[in-house]
Amino acid sequence: MTDLIREPALYIDGAWIPGAGGEIEVENPATEEICGVVAQADGAEADAAIAAARAAFPAWAATPVPDRVRLLRRLHHVLSERADVFASLIQRELGAPAKLARGLHVQVPLGVIEKTAEALAEFPFQTRRDHSIILREPVGVVAAITPWNLPLHQVVVKVVPAIAAGCTVVLKPATLTPLAAFELARAFDAAGFPSGVFNLVPGGGREIGDRLTRSRDVDHVSFTGSTLVGRQVAATAAETVKGVTLELGGKSASVVLSNVSDDLLAKAVKVTVANCYLNGGQTCTALSRLIVPRGRIGRVEELAEQEAAKYIPGGRLGPLISAGQRKEVQRYLAADAELVAGGIGGQLPERGYYVTPTVYSDVDPDSALAQDEIFGPVLSILAADSDDHAIEIANNSIYGLGGALWIQDTDRALDYAARIRTGQIDVNAAPFNPRAPFGGYKQSGLGREIGDYGIDDVLEVKAVQL
Known part of the structure; x- marks a missing residue:
């Protein structure tokens, strides 16, 4: 039997804390063996992660764009150095063949990080229309709820553009494939991001996902999954009139x-x-x-x-x-x-x-x-x-x-x-093309992800008349 990967702690406010919501067993679908055991958050820990993101938001939103670009490039460097670790984790939790794990599951999200940093350096946060200055400002706290099929990529396309925009993030990864998300938390830590900018709270959708979506202190929800669940997320988010990004089903x-x-x-x-x-x-x-x-x-x-x-x-x-x-x-x-x-x-x-x-x-x-x-x-x-x-x-x-x-x-x-x-x-x-928008028409979703468009998706637009 493969040695178990154990992740007994959650990443909240820049620190690793024991999870109080029990444990999640992770199965390798290629072998049908349990390959990992990770901590699960409870409701109080989800609330703590939201509070940490809320507290970190003003300073992060005010961080100059060149500094945010520098940190994203540092994150890219850390992930590049740990590419083999990420590929190995994805081979285990998803059963992905080795070549696919390294190519699709690691190199593609690395490209997204690189191009998001490039987009951020060029992004027009301030423009002029006649006697008005148009400001694009970060929406606030973003809850990212990600699927199991692309354990690193789907996290990166939500988390990285949101953080680039000046938002802070609470991530709930899929319970079937959470291992890469823990390694990503370590990468954010090693890259030197301020405490509370990125927070990790694994757990079930009915408790943790629903709690994030309902919270008045979460300003935007980014969800990828089935169209059925996407409808539920949109309906719940509407209770507090928060924005949603939904990347749902497809039949291309x-x-x-x-x-x-x-x-x-x-x-x-x-x-x-x-x-x-x-x-x-x-x-x-x-x-x-x-x-x-x-x-x-x-x-x-x-x-x-x-x-x-x-x-x-x-x-x-x-x-x-x-x-x-x-x-x-x-x-x-x-x-x-x-x-x-x-x-x-x-x-x-x-x-x-x-x-x-x-x-x-x-x-x-x-x-x-x-x-x-x-x-x-x-x-x-x-x-x-x-x-x-x-x-x-x-x-x-x-x-x-x-x-x-x-x-x-x-x-x-x-x-x-x-x-x-x-x-x-x-x-x-x-x-x-990681600088092109990604998202769907009809019941495939709302909003756009990746690069410039992923940044723009979590910004508010303000008109200042002078």
Whole structure:
């Protein structure tokens, strides 16, 4: 059995204090073994963390921007030095393959920190409109409530822009994957941030998350999770008329237009399968719908089957987070559609919450396969009769978080991208940009995260007439 990681204390007001809310056991979903035990906050400790953040806010908000930039760059340096530690923790608590843990789970948030510091150095906190000075001021105390699927990245995209803006933060990480958050608290401490600027209070959503959301001393709530829980967070926050940032569900479409070359079609299928299966299929932006010209669907099925075969459970493909999540995904592995690859069964490791990577074709756009956020390695191929029909299918969703567009004539890419109702579109596999806004349309959420936009999301706007 792997040596247990023990975290017996919470990080509040710059100090480690014993947790009074009991313990949380952390399971490695690749081995089904308990890999960590962490302290859990109770209501009084959550209140203490809020009070610490409230007390630290005036001085932190008044800290000159160059000093905040310097501290963020110091944080980046500390995390870079501890990259292997973070990757190891994420391998344990999420079961992530080693390459994925280091790349997606550590290097991407490092890029976000670097670009947030760059954005902060250039941010227009004061502008002029005629005889008015427009001030952008930090909202106050931000409660960050984060999901389990990206244990470091989802914390960084909430906490770092808020702190850059001059806000103070209370973080409640997911109970399934809290280990990286404890290491992040140590990094904030080592980087020299003032006491109370960052506070860590693990615990359940019903007690700690709800308490943070209801508190009159919390000015803004940033939540990532399911649309169902996001509605509850928004309703609770409305009781005190506080702002919310909600990053919720997704059912992203990869739209292949009719005039793409054979080479670009092959690239589209390869990238879509890779994105759909990334992190075991457990990403909110997963390209889980592949929309292709009807006349080329046979070739797409061949390519998708070949690509899916590369994702070996226990190798390139990691596990689902829990037995419950595996059971939920398995409900979709006997769907009423043409099975191209995977499905029930297949060769799986003896231990771990794995499922076989699956591809369905001839999927009804209104079916559960095409509408539900499955959060597992399940790809649906849908046929379009025209480019206009492809856009119509892409928009046939309550969600609008991510998406991809494959087009031969890139001069027309903006015309088509503008018609897809989603918060971000990657054209022909353009890379992630940590200075661009991240967030969703429709029931995928409210507000924007990352870089300049993450900073702006937690600012109040004041007009001073002179």
